[in-house]
Amino acid sequence: MSEDQENNNQEPIEEHTNQEVITRITGMYKDWFLDYASYVILERAVPAIEDGFKPVHRRIMQSMKDLDDGRYNKVANIVGHTMQYHPHGDASIGDAMVQVGQKELLIDTQGNWGNILTGDRAAAPRYIEARLSKFALEVVYSPKVTEWQASYDGRKKEPINLPVKFPLLLAQGAEGIAVGLSTKILPHNFNELIDASIKHLQGKRFKLVPDFATAGIMDASNYNDGLRGGKIRVRAKISQQDKNTLVITEIPFSTTTSSLIDSVIKANEKGKIKVKHIEDNTAENVEIVIHLPNNISPDKTIDALYAFTNCEISISPLSCVIIDHKPHFIGVSEILRLSTDHTVKLLKSELEIKLDELQEQWHFSSLERIFIEKRIYRDIEEEETWEGVIKAIDEGLKPHITHLKRAVTEEDITRLTEIRIKRISKFDLDKAQQKIEALEDEIAQVKHHLEHLIEFAIAYFEKLKKDYGQGRERKTEIRLFEDIEATKVVIRNTKLYVNRKEGFIGTALKKDEYVTDCSDIDDIICFMQDGTMTVTKVDTKTFVGKNIIHVAVFKKKDKRTIYNLIYRDGSKGNTYIKRFAVTSITRDREYSIGKGEKGTKVFYFSANPNGEAEKVTVYLRQIGSIKKLKFEVDFADQLIKGRGAKGNIVSKHPVKKVELKEEGVSTLKPRKIWFDDVVQRLNVDGRGDLLGEFKGEDRILLVTQDGIVKTIIPELTTRFDENYVLMEKWNPKQPISAVYWEGERERYYVKRFLVEHPDKEEVIITDHPKSQLELITTDSIPVLEIVYRKQRNKEQKPNEEVNLEEFISVKGIKAQGNQLTTEKVTQLNLLEPIIPEVADPEEEEEESHNEETTSTSEEKEHNNSSEENKNSESQGSLFD
Helix, strand or coil: CCHHHHHHCCCCEEEECCCCEEEECCCHHHHHHHHHHHHHHHHHHCCECCCCCCHHHHHHHHHHHHHCCCCCEEHHHHHHHHCCCCCCCHHHHHHHHHHHHHCCCCEEEECCCCCCCCCCCCCCCCCCEEEECHHHHHHCCCHHHCEEEECCCCCCEEEEECCCCCCHHHHHCEEEECCCCEEEECCECHHHHHHHHHHHHCCCCCCCCECCCCCCEEECCCCHHHCCCCCEEEECEEEEEECCEEEEEECCCCCCHHHHHHHHHHHHHCCCCCCCEEEECCCCCCCEEEECCCCCCHHHHHHHHHHHCCCEEEECCECEEEECCEEEECCHHHHHHHHHHHHHHHHHHHHHHHHHHHHHHHHHHHHHHHHHHCCHHHHHCCCCCHHHHHHHHHHHHHHHCCCCCCCCCHHHHHHHHCCCHHHHHCCCHHHHHHHHHHHHHHHHHHHHHHHCHHHHHHHHHHHHHHHHCCCCCCCCEECCCCCCCHHHHCCCCEEEEEECCCCEEECCCCCCEEEEEECCCCEEEEEECCCEEEEEECCCCEECCCCEEEEEEECCCCCCCEEEEEEECCCCCCEEEEEECCCCCCCCCCEECCCCCCCCEEEEEEEECCCEEEEEEEEECCCCCCCCCEEEEEHHHCCEECCCCCCEEEECCCEEEEEEEEEEEECCCCEEEEEECCCCEEECCCCCEEEEEECCCCCEEEEECCCEEEEECCCCCCCCCCCEEEEEECCCCCCEEEEEEECCCCEEEEEEECCCCCCCCEECCCCCCCCEEEEEECCCCCEEEEEECCCCCCCCCCCEEEEHHHHCCEECCCCCCEECCCCCEEEEEEECCCCCCCCCHHHHHHHHHHHHHHHHHHHHHHHHHHHHHHHHCCECCCCC
C-alpha cells in the first residue's frame, strides 16, 4: 500500500483533555471536503465573470451550437448531446435549459416552456423544441478567439469560457448556493446595460438597477449596487376597478400568481384583510381580481395587501462571481465594467485575427496575380523534380515581389502550384486588381478600427441596441415607496373588552364592557383613576391596573388626540389642570400622568381626537370659610404641553367633583397637507407641494385628464395612481372653468360650474372617444388666449383674449357649455387672471357691524336656551 493510500485511510486522531475531546480530521476527511467545496463553488453554483455562465449553461450553449442548422431541435436531443460535456443527469440539464429559455434572450423556444407568471412547469423535453436566437449567434460565439479544454472524459473539446461580447450575466441574473457562500445577481434591463457600457467606454458615470420580466413596481433606493447588505422592495401593481373591486396586473419578481393568491387567502383567514373572493384570470398577462365586501376601503386594502401579503416582497442581492478561479464579491457596476472591458478585448482579438486573414488573402492574391500575369507558370515546364519546380517559381517571383508585406514561403509557392489550368485560362487581370484593392480597403478599415478601438466598441454596442433592443424596454417601474404602518391598515378583526373595576382588558372578556373593534397587532392605551397610564399589546386578557377610566387603541406619533385632565396630586395636594398628547411610549411600562405621588386622584378626564377643549364646572367641598364653592374652567385657556408637565393649579382647596358644562371645539390649528409626487401620497411632513390648511370637513378637489371631477377627504392612506391635472384644496363656492375639445363637433367648448355633489364622481366632457380636456382652472376671473391657425390665402387672424367669466355664466356640471370659436386654433393659453375688485372697506365695516349686532342677539337667545337645557340635564365625566 502506498503512502498516499495510507494517509487517505488514516483514522481520526482523538486527543483527550480534562473537559472535552478534540478530534482532528486528516487524510480524506480534510482533502475530500475541500475538493467538494471547491468543485461546487467553481463548477456548479457561481457564474464566471468572463461569460456570465455556470458550467451547465455554458455546455448547453455549446451543444446548441454544435447542433445548430437554423432549424428547431428537440430539447431532449439537446440535453442528450450536452451530456457529452456535462457529467450529470438529464433532469438537471433540462431544468437549466428551461431557465435560460424562459428569459427569452439566447434561445428561440417552441412549445410549452412553462409560465413564469403562474409558475406552471414546462412540458417534457421530448415535447418542446429550441434553437439559438440571432442575438446568441452574434454575441456568444467566436470559435477563433475561444480557448478550449478537454471534456470530462477526454473525447470532446469544450470552451473554457464562451467569448460573450455583452454583459450577459447582468441581463439574465444568476442565483446559486455553494458551500460556505451563495450568489444572487438580479436581472437588469437589456437597453440600460448597453447604455451603461457605452457610458463606461466614454468615461462617464452610470447607475444600474434591476428590471424584472414580471414587471411590478420597485424601490431600489437601498440596492447598494447589488452587494451584501443591499435590499430592494418590489410591489405588485394594484389598481382600483371600482369601490368593491381591485385588480392586480403585475406581480413581484420571484412570486407567481398562485403563491400571491395563497398569501392573500392566508391574510384573509388571519383577519389582517377582508376579501369576499378572488378570481385568477391570468393568461398571457396577469389579471387577479379581488372582490371586497361593502364598506371596506379600497385604499386601505391596497396598503394592507402590501403590508401582509406577497404583494410586496423584499429581495436581498448578493453579487458573487468567479474571477481567476476564485469567488469574488463585487458590485454590479464593477461587473459591468469588467464585462465591457472584456468585450473590448474580444473585439480587439477578432479584429487582429481578421486583419491577419485579410493580409494573408491580399498576399496570396498579389502572388497569384504576379504568377499568372508574368506567366511564371511556364518556367516549370522544363523542370523534372519538385525541388526544381519550387526553385523555378521562386526565381521567377523575385523581380516582382518588392511591394509584398512579407517574404514568400515554400507554402506560398506550393499553393501557387495547386492553381488549376482552367483558372489560369480564365484569369481576368482587372477583376484580380479590383479584388486586391477591395482587400486593401478592408485592411485599412480594420486598422482604423484597431486604432480607434473604443469608438468601434461603442458602435458595436449601439448596433446591438438598434438590432435587438426593440421590445426590451424597462418593465419594472422605479418608484420610492412610503412606509406602510401595519397598525393603520390592518382590518379590525376582533373586539376589545374591559373590566374597569378589576383592571383587566382583552379580547376574551366577552361578558364585560365592549370598548371597540381592534386588530390583533394593535397597542391599547389605558388610563387609571389613580393617575397612572400604560400601553400594552392586544391579548386575550391582560391586567393593566384597577379602576380604569379610559381604554382606546393607541396611535403612535398621534399629535392630534389631546387628553384633558383635572387631577389631585397626592392625597392632600393641590388640584391641577393639564392638556397633553401621548406620541410615543415604552410598551408595558407604567407612567404617571401627575407627579407619581401616592393618593393621586383623577376628577375629570376626556380624550379628544381633534384637540377639542370643553368647559367644565368645578365643585369644591365646604370646608372652613370658602365662599365660592362652584366655578367654571375652560380647557381652551390651557396650553397643550408634554405628558410629564404638572399643569396649572385649579384650586388649592379640596375638590368635590367636576362636571362637563359645555362641549368644546378643536383648538388645534388646521393641518397643513402636502402631496409628494414621488411616492404619490399625502403627508403632513412637508414633503412635496403644499395643498393647503385643512380643517375637519375640508376636501381636496381632483380632476383627471379624462375629465373626471371629484372631491375627497384628505386621508393620508389615500392612493393617487391616476394622473391628476388639478389637485388643490376645494372651495365649494369657487367656480371651476374648463375648456375641452368636443370630439363629435370637433370644436372647443367652455364651461363654468360648481361641484354639486362632493361624494360623487362627475365627468365634465362629452363621452365621445375623441373628446378630451384641454385646460382647467379655479381662478375667479380666468383669461384665455386663443392662437388662431393661419388659413391659406387668408390674412393671419390676431391672437384673441377671452374673459371666461364674461364669456359664460356658471351652469350645472352636466351642461355642455358654449362653443369657444368656429375658427381653426393652433394653441390655447391661460393668461394671468383678472383680480376681482374689492368692496369699499367702509361699506364692509358697516356690513360687518350689522352682522355682529344680529349675531350677538341670536347668541344671547341661544345661551339662554342652553342654560335652561343644562339645568334640566347633567352632562360630563365624574370620578369620585
